[in-house]
Amino acid sequence: MKYKSVYASTFIICIESLSVSKSQRNQRKDLQNMEAILYLFIFCIGSVFGSFFTLAVYRIPLKQNITHERSYCPNCNHKLSFFDMIPILSYLFLGAKCRYCKQKIRQRYFLLEILSGIVFVLFAMSLKLNIFTTNLSTWAYFVFGVLYFATLFILAGIDKEKFYVEKTVLLFGYIIETLYIIYLYIVEKDPNMYRYVIYLVIICILTVLDTVIFRKKIKNSYPIEILLLCMFILTFTYETITFLTITFTLLAIAIHLIIKKIFKKKKKIVQLDKKQKLEIPIGFYLCVTNIICLLIANFYIFYS
Numbered sequence: 164m165k166y167k168s169v170y171a172s173t174f175i176i177c178i179e180s181l182s183v184s185k186s187q188r189n190q191r192k193d194l195q196n197m198e199a200i201l202y203l204f205i206f207c208i209g210s211v212f213g214s215f216f217t218l219a220v221y222r223i224p225l226k227q228n229i230t231h232e233r234s235y236c237p238n239c240n241h242k243l244s245f246f247d248m249i250p251i252l253s254y255l256f257l258g259a260k261c262r263y264c265k266q267k268i269r270q271r272y273f274l275l276e277i278l279s280g281i282v283f284v285l286f287a288m289s290l291k292l293n294i295f296t297t298n299l300s301t302w303a304y305f306v307f308g309v310l311y312f313a314t315l316f317i318l319a320g321i322d323k324e325k326f327y328v329e330k331t332v333l334l335f336g337y338i339i340e341t342l343y344i345i346y347l348y349i350v351e352k353d354p355n356m357y358r359y360v361i362y363l364v365i366i367c368i369l370t371v372l373d374t375v376i377f378r379k380k381i382k383n384s385y386p387i388e389i390l391l392l393c394m395f396i397l398t399f400t401y402e403t404i405t406f407l408t409i410t411f412t413l414l415a416i417a418i419h420l421i422i423k424k425i426f427k428k429k430k431k432i433v434q435l436d437k438k439q440k441l442e443i444p445i446g447f448y449l450c451v452t453n454i455i456c457l458l459i460a461n462f463y464i465f466y467s
């Protein structure tokens with residue numbers, strides 16, 4: 164009799180533990196599925212942003228409207244339909260050609276859409292983003308971070324193509340940062356607000372210098388544009404990451420120069436003109452290294 168009851172109770176305990184672990188397993192599986200859906204969604208948003216970046220980089224230097232006008236094929240000027248503009252998929256289904264004139268679409272657009280999706284997903288992963296466990300302040304940081312990355316992407320693209328830092332895009336970035344600072348002040352009661360006041364004063368001084376003094380005397384305002392870009396980076400990513408960003412940018416520029424020199428020797432190009440010699444997209448390197456540094460730093464902070 165005694166043995167029987169012991170057997171019975173152990174049996175019940177076993178069944179209970181089995182059922183608990185099964186429901187726990189199901190719960191964990193559901194969580195993983197939710198996480199996969201969240202990251203897929205973030206990838207899609209990233210690729211939509213990526214497709215917008217290519218449009219912005221193409222249109223902003225031409226002073227064309229980026230929000231109201233429909234997209235068109237740069238070759239035949241045919242307005243694109245909704246199905247021609249789905250990021251990544253349209254490129255694949257149309258066989259990398261314009262539907263109307265069969266002109267090849269540049270592979271770069273496709274790669275940028277994928278890359279932008281990947282950067283967004285990496286950013287979410289670096290913050291361990293999750294629907295259930297992530298708190299409000301991390302979500303806020305993620306949303307502002309995505310807009311910050313968007314600004315950097317467009318600035319990098321324009322600087323790479325045209326060798327200047329577009330001020331309207333930079334202004335958009337400053338507005339995003341201002342909203343973030345206001346959020347930090349009101350919601351999170353960040354005690355380090357004085358640093359933003361210092362940054363703001365420096366930005367104002369640089370802007371005044373740029374518009375009042377430099378524009379009249381020096382035609383090339385690129386150095387001041389780069390300083391304004393550095394301040395933009397400093398405001399969002401703070402001192403350490405900005406320091407790393409500048410260090411790696413200098414390294415990247417050194418490598419850029421070395422490769423250019425080797426390339427020049429190999430091809431024996433007949434004298435580049437003077438203007439071309441100076442053109443190093445410093446802003447492009449700053450933006451790219453900053454994105455990489457910020458991602459690595461976040462991974463380090465959230466996973467250690």
Ligand SMILES: [Zn+2]
Pocket residue numbers: 236237238239240241261262263264265266
């Ligand atoms: Zn076309």
